[in-house]
Amino acid sequence: MRGLFFFLFSLFCFSAFAQKPMVKAEIDTTNIRIGEQFNLKISVDEIQNVIIPKLQLKGLEIIDSTATDTLKNSLIRKYILTGFDSGAFYIPQQQIFVKNQAYLTDSLLVNVATVAVDTTKVKKFPIKSIKSEPYTFDDFKIYIYIVLAALAIIAFWIYWFVIRKRKEEEEEPTYRALPPYEEAIYRLNELDEKQLWQNNQTKEYYSELTEIVRGYIERELNVPALEKTTDEVLDMLKDFKDADVILTSQETIDKLKSLLREADLVKFAKSKPLAPEIEEDRKDAEDIISNLKPKPIVEEKDKEDGLE
Known part of the structure; x- marks a missing residue:
């Protein structure tokens, strides 16, 4: 078992x-x-x-x-x-x-x-010098930025102090102010070329016409004629004539009075003179400019010399 x-x-x-x-x-x-x-x-x-x-x-x-x-x-x-x-x-x-x-x-x-390396059979080579790395953009970028900044400053200086100044000098107005009479005649001719009243601009025509006459009086007599009312201008000329300081006739003053009154009616009373009346007012304006002048100081001295 x-x-x-x-x-x-x-x-x-x-x-x-x-x-x-x-x-x-x-x-x-x-x-x-x-x-x-x-x-x-x-x-x-x-x-x-x-x-x-x-x-x-x-x-x-x-x-x-x-x-x-x-x-x-x-x-x-x-x-x-x-x-x-x-x-x-x-x-x-x-x-x-x-x-x-x-x-x-x-x-x-x-x-x-x-x-195992048998060093006796290995060819020996001289130790190589350190090889320099090639230049890159990063090596010079700081100098490039400095040069660009310097060029920008120089360019701004040339523009601001040379070109801009020369440009401003060239843009300075070289015109000479015309004598009061020549300026007034010149502006009257310009007004004729605009043909304002011929184009239903009668109010503008009379405003510029009286401005030319008032401007002539202001420059020629050295008074603020542009700022005065019609009555003030007429009273001032009457005083000048009474004082014998202007060379003009009563007829010229009457023409000025008629011209300024007519202009006031056109500008403020919406009067509409006819073409012959406008042409006559234009002729009167030129006559006023031609015959309203200050009395020369030289003539006063000559008169005094004659009295002596």
């Missing part, structure tokens, strides 16, 4: 051991030089429900890897590894899952050696 029990137990253990999948990690070399490559192969003797996680390494690097391959009821994955630091590095145990059961591979040791 004991023998039968021992036989069944051994058979069960053997069966359980036989069903355990085998996972294995292999490398084709354990010694490399820096930068050399070697191969790692992980194999599992099972193809159903097998998971090979991402390879975990320390000090070594993966160059390439192949897809999982099936060969004789086994799964195989290959990796190409290398190392760039000298020393001994372990490929740690890798955890493989088979039918949701974790299995571990063996850890593997890889020695990475440096490459």
